[in-house]
Amino acid sequence: MIGPRCRPRPVDSPPRGPYPEFVPLLNKVRTAVSGGSGGDTATRSLSRLRSALTLFFALDGFLFAGWVVRIPAVKEQTGASAGDLGLALLGVSAGAVITMTLTGRLCRRYGSHAVTVVTAVLLSLSIALPALTRSPLALGLVLLVFGAAYGGINVAMNSAAVDLVTALRRPVMPSFHAAFSLGGMLGAGLGGMLAGSLSPTAHLLGLTVVGLALTAAAGPVLLRHPSPRAPRPFRRRPALGTPARGRPGRGARSSSSG
Numbered sequence: 489m490i491g492p493r494c495r496p497r498p499v500d501s502p503p504r505g506p507y508p509e510f511v512p513l514l515n516k517v518r519t520a521v522s523g524g525s526g527g528d529t530a531t532r533s534l535s536r537l538r539s540a541l542t543l544f545f546a547l548d549g550f551l552f553a554g555w556v557v558r559i560p561a562v563k564e565q566t567g568a569s570a571g572d573l574g575l576a577l578l579g580v581s582a583g584a585v586i587t588m589t590l591t592g593r594l595c596r597r598y599g600s601h602a603v604t605v606v607t608a609v610l611l612s613l614s615i616a617l618p619a620l621t622r623s624p625l626a627l628g629l630v631l632l633v634f635g636a637a638y639g640g641i642n643v644a645m646n647s648a649a650v651d652l653v654t655a656l657r658r659p660v661m662p663s664f665h666a667a668f669s670l671g672g673m674l675g676a677g678l679g680g681m682l683a684g685s686l687s688p689t690a691h692l693l694g695l696t697v698v699g700l701a702l703t704a705a706a707g708p709v710l711l712r713h714p715s716p717r718a719p720r721p722f723r724r725r726p727a728l729g730t731p732a733r734g735r736p737g738r739g740a741r742s743s744s745s746g
Contacts, residue, residue: 533713537652538660540709544604544645545664546671547702551615552638553675554695558619561688568624576628583635584642591643600648601710605703607641612699619688651715 563573594603614637617630649664675695682691 534652534656536709537648537713538656540706541604541645541649541652542664542667543702543706544608544641544710545649545667546674547608547699548611548638548641548645549668549671549673550675551611551695551699553672554679555615555618555634555692557676557679557683558688558691561683562618562621562627565619565688566621566624566627568627572624573627576624576631579628579631580635580638583632583637584639587636587639588643591640592647594640595644595647600644600651600715601713603644604641604648605707605710607637607644608703608707609700610637611641612696612703613637615699616689616692616696619692648710648715 559573559577566572566576568576591603591607611634614630614634617634618627621627621630645664649661653659653661679691686694
């Protein structure tokens with residue numbers, strides 16, 4: 489007796505077997521690994537974010553080192569004594585401490601990328617203010633603003649870097665800190681060479697222009713891309729007919745009842 493003719497399975501029907509969802513998942517993994525549209529786009533996006541964050545780390549070190557080079561000239565300009573200068577420099581630490589306690593909340597509300605861009609603009613603008621002061625008191629107040637911007641950008645860009653490291657699953661955080669150190673070396677070296685030919689006002693205003701230009705170049709990359717999220721770990725689903733963990737199967741129930 490000849491059985492009924494088997495009907496051909498439609499092309500769009502899901503595959504049968506103990507792992508009906510395994511084949512589509514495998515295809516997605518192959519697409520991402522082989523550089524398909526989804527995986528390639530995500531990789532390029534993370535690469536652009538890494539480059540932009542590296543530039544902000546380098547800019548932070550560059551601006552701060554450029555200010556440190558001009559401290560002796562600003563001290564002479566304001567007529568501050570050694571004690572007065574020490575008290576005025578406390579404004580940097582005080583502003584940084586105050587802002588660091590608030591920047592975390594701002595990052596949770598507005599995102600670490602937006603806060604990084606805003607604080608970079610504030611840091612670039614505030615670095616020109618010390619050269620415009622003529623008294624130790626005015627210098628201390630200006631440095632309070634400068635320290636607030638400096639502390640804010642450090643918290644925001646490190647928060648953004650932590651999110652990126654989690655998404656990449658690679659230990660790239662040392663590269664960001666290396667960029668900060670490299671920017672500091674460049675700022676100190678360039679500032680030392682220009683100290684004899686430029687006034688503090690011209691030098692710090694030049695740093696403002698450089699900071700705003702680099703922020704305008706790298707800022708849109710951060711603003712267009714939200715903070716990346718860590719990929720969810722893959723969990724293997726149990727095969728059909730496999731009893732759930734902690735629950736006895738049919739065989740166990742029948743043997744126990746017998």
